[in-house]
């Protein structure tokens with residue numbers, strides 16, 4: 001177990017204007033799950049792209065099995081058995097699972113024609129080895145996010161990977177799918193494959209990792225055995241200070257009714273009604289396909305509603321598109337920041353104030369000073385790691401992009417907020433700050449609907465939770481009744497209501 005398969009020494013990476021890695025070290029042993037921890041912008045993804053040959057580095061050394069290597073492409077890294085699974089998947093949706101697994105390496109018959117029979121036979125064998133129930137002839141566009149991810153893992157095996165890098169693999173998975181992923185990881189370990197695992201979910205790291213390495217601000221901080229450290233220590237190494245309470249103490253007492261969704265029907269949602277009170281945080285919980293996300297999107301106008309009505313403060317509002325929903329009093333953080341949350345080619349400043357410019361306009365003039373003051377304040381408060389308000393959103397690390405999306409919703413002044421996965425990919429320090437802000441906003445009279453696959457977050461923040469399954473509202477749980485086991489059991493239909 002103690003064989004060192006990969007060693008990284010003093011790696012430095014300079015981008016124009018930013019030094020992403022100042023002094024990175026890392027040692028990976030054969031057959032271990034090694035977690036990489038660090039705040040948003042600490043340099044985790046940058047280092048992993050370097051290891052996978054996807055990005056050049058400025059200086060430093062890398063060794064595989066004790067010999068120094070220099071990668072010029074992902075192909076070079078793959079030859080050494082290193083493969084990376086990206087968050088934005090790299091597969092061709094129109095092709096089948098098997099074609100994607102062997103892309104660029106399709107088996108050939110003598111004479112050069114593709115040997116289709118062998119392709120599907122080989123693919124089935126690899127999928128079977130991973131005990132995956134995915135048809136090798138299915139087109140990738142028909143797969144769920146989890147299945148695409150499993151296909152990527154299967155692909156890593158076909159290139160003979162010995163080190164597989166997973167960058168926030170569970171960010172888009174439900175609790176059930178995470179279990180499947182973890183079983184697969186155990187299986188890979190048994191085969192002597194090492195996994196480098198990046199996640200902001202500390203509970204996962206303590207569940208799955210053997211060791212972890214912490215980075216802060218592009219620098220190596222420490223490597224620890226998971227059994228010889230604890231949550232508090234890891235968090236304080238990550239943020240350089242201690243973060244005591246993640247969830248604020250809620251003091252919600254039921255206020256008047258502010259929001260009502262009546263008999264909502266649409267694709268995947270059947271006759272669901274919910275109500276929300278002043279100052280309340282209402283959780284809507286469900287597995288993928290439960291309709292929770294779809295319902296929330298119908299409310300903020302990103303998905304069409306077939307029938308039903310939505311009321312804010314007793315007035316029926318038009319939710320046929322997101323701008324109308326905002327005008328009607330419904331602000332939102334979308335779970336899909338690339339599609340509905342953020343304009344990557346625009347600056348942070350524009351992204352934050354885009355839907356609230358009215359606030360900064362006097363007559364027809366935009367009060368730029370006021371606007372910038374607001375943006376700077378958000379950057380400080382959420383500790384968004386940027387060079388300034390004019391930096392392009394697309395150049396930020398994943399978690400920092402998510403913080404910008406949250407900053408934007410803070411600027412839109414609506415009585416109701418819908419937060420779909422608000423802390424996806426966000427580091428613990430900023431999570432605590434986002435939770436504190438949510439608590440503060442509700443104390444000032446705003447009401448929040450929270451949709452999250454992060455069950456500790458759902459339980460830690462909600463005053464009440466509605467469980468959905470197969471498009472229907474199944475039951476409601478009060479804060480006192482909430483537990484992780486109960487939620488999972490109701491969501492999956494393990495217990496009947």
Ligand SMILES: Nc1ncnc2c1ncn2[C@@H]1O[C@H](COP(=O)(O)OP(=O)(O)OP(=O)(O)O)[C@@H](O)[C@H]1O
Nearest residue numbers: 015020040041042043044045046396397398399400
């Ligand atoms: N292509 C790029 N151009 C300029 N700066 C970049 C680029 N890619 C990353 N950076 C910067 O490098 C730093 C490290 O980013 P990186 O994506 O490695 O962080 P991370 O640790 O993965 O964060 P997160 O947890 O948010 O994903 C950040 O300050 C980021 O803005």
Ligand SMILES: [Mg+2]
Nearest residue numbers: 044045397398
């Ligand atoms: Mg990252």
